[in-house]
Amino acid sequence: MKILLRAASASALLAASAGALAAKPTSIVFNANGEASDGTPYSTYTVKCSNGQKAELTAWDNRRKWCVGGADSEACEKKQIKAAKAACK
Template sequence: MIRNKIFYVALTCLIYLSSVSGFAATPKDIKYASKGNALIGGKYYIYNVRCSDGKTRKISSWDKRKKWCVGTSKRNCSNDQLKTAKKACK
């Protein structure tokens, strides 16, 4: 009897913890913030991404908005703004 209760409590906790990881923050809003000049690489534009967890993160666009990167460096980039915003919010 007690073993069954412990089993069900443990199972419930396991299911809850596995479902919490599925609620990663997602981008809610992307707004232009400013522009900058890199010594190597040229001009870039900075955007603020407001995430569902309440935090604001930065992404940047390079090469006339063809390349989107998390932060202001040319690391962790993709060709899609939304994909980069999702990476920034994780």
């Protein structure tokens, strides 16, 4: 019984520590406004992550749609913070 309890505690601690080590966005900075080839306006932002990497976000539809990467990206979210977290993964 004690062994089972210790194993469960150890696995729970490992899962919690793995989540704590995941890269998180530390800042989001506006870069510029742009226009797609079809005339659709967008904005670009740079996300800095806790692991030192940088990623680009693009905002569409008056900042209602946030995409990781450029205009052709499929990884989009409705909220800026969700897109930033996805960019840091």
